[in-house]
Amino acid sequence: MAQQGKQQLRLWLTGIVLLMSCFYSPLRAAEVDSQPCLNQGEKWRLAYYQGGDYRDYYQYLRVTAEGLMEQGWLSPKTIPSQLLSARELWDWLRVNVESDYIEFLSDGFYSADWDREYRAELREQVVGRLQKAGEINLILAMGTWAGIDIAVDKHSVPTMVISVNDPRSAGLVQDDESYRHIYVPEDPQRYERQVTLFHDLIRFETLGVAFEDSFEGRSYASIETIERLAEERNFQVISCHTQSDIADQIQAEQSVIDCFNELAEQVDAIYVTVQGxxxxxxxxxxxxxxxxxxxPTFSQYGHDEVKLGYLMSLSQVEGFRDEGRLLSHTAGKILNGGEPASLMNVSAEADRITLNLKTAEQIGLYLDAEMLAAADQLYWQIEQP
Incomplete structure (x- = not known):
């Protein structure tokens, strides 16, 4: 009787494990939820890849982790404010956050450190690991470099591409069946709306744009969109080339300062693009x-930079929080068997106009009642970082 009881208990425990497990086989979005589950009785193995340090990467990883805590994938824990980089946050999550479902791999954080030669070597290393069954169950590809390197058809591991300015111009939006394991959120008209609004309000004849003249740099700045709008709206684009994705941060910063000094002598307005x-x-x-x-300046990045003195932007006032909930919900669906490419990946950024009135005063720009009424958020001073 005792042996029979043990067998029944073993069967019951096996049933519970199977009940709480999800077998990864791609399902359409409507067929899956995002509730915590195991990978056939084992924890899901997570990895991360980035081109190098960038301010948004830490933020996206943080809000995604907080979203996973809200959904029960991770035990709730306050993330320390003193963590400054995605690598530090990854190590903290790995050591300090308990989870019955997810493992942040100790050797699963990869960064090319903005070194193009090392990037080629690292890409082959990571893709090779992704080709080994069971090594990694989900990888976060943070940024355009990471998306280009990891969102490929050489492996089939579910891949979430995050924090990419213009995924379509970077070649990351693919309809081919061999890319169904890739999730890429996209707001196709985001930068068209920004530049159109800027031109409608300022009516500039020459627009200055500082960007790195590389494949990735042109994608960050959405140069194709700007050049098309310039032709349609009859304004001229004055370009100045910077250095963005390089290991020498001081050199990257100085290149932008030099370009602003050059553009300020030639243009009516500047579109401030995202770059290192x-x-x-x-x-x-x-x-x-x-x-x-x-x-007049327009921040491609968003309202946080308007607070620091750029004239205006069009962005999500809520910032990263809502995106973190979406990303964690998407990760949950993928781990429940959702096919990454079939999940909702087209978003439309809320058209919220942000203006800095102090900047308008300093540059002598008159803001009429109609323009002020259209603004969703006003800053009255130029704040310091």
Whole structure:
């Protein structure tokens, strides 16, 4: 009787494990939920790949982890504010956060450190590991470099591409069946809406754009969209080439400052693009250059930079929080068997206009009642980082 009881208990425990497990076989989005589950009785093995350190990568990893905590995939724990990089956060999550479902691999954090030669070597190493069954169950590809390197058809591991400015121009939006394991969120008209709004309000004849003249740099800046709009709307684009994705941060920052000084003498307005040399160190300098020359500026990045002195932007006021919930929900669906490419991956950024009134005053720009009424958020001062 005792032996029979043990067998019944073993069968019951096996049933519970199977009940709480999800077998990864791609399902359409409507067929899956995002509830925590095991990988056939084992934890899901997560990895991460980035081109190098960038301010948003830490934020995206943080809000995704917090979303997974909210959904029960990870035990709730407050993430320390002193963590500064995605690598530090990954190590902290691996050591300090308990989970019955997910393992942050100790050897699963990869960064090319903005070194193009090392990038080629690292890409082959990571793709080779992804080709080994069971080594990695889900990988986060953070940024355009990572998306280009990891969102490929050489492996079939579910891949979430995150924090890519213009995935379509980077070649990351694929309809081919061999890319069904790739999830890429996209807002196709985001930068068209930004530049169109900027031109509607300022009516500039020459638009300055500083960007790195590389495949990735042109994608970050959405240059194809800007050039098309310039032709349609009859304004001229004045370009200045920077260095963005390089290991020498000081050099990247100085290249942007040099370009702003050059553009300020030639253009009516500047579209401030996302790149490695624009950050809390350089933004006050860039704002001073533009404002001293009475040049209206539009932040591609969003309202956080308007707070620091760029004239305006069109972005999500809520910031990363909502995106983190979406990304964690998507990760849950993928681990429940959802086919990454079939999940909802087209988003439309809320059209929320942000203006800095102090900047408008400094550059002598008159904001009429209609423009002020259209703004969703106003900053009355130029804040320091």
């Amino acid at each position: 040399g624009i950050n809390n160190h350089t933004t006050p300098v860039l704002v001073d250059i533009a404002n001293q020359h009475s040049i």
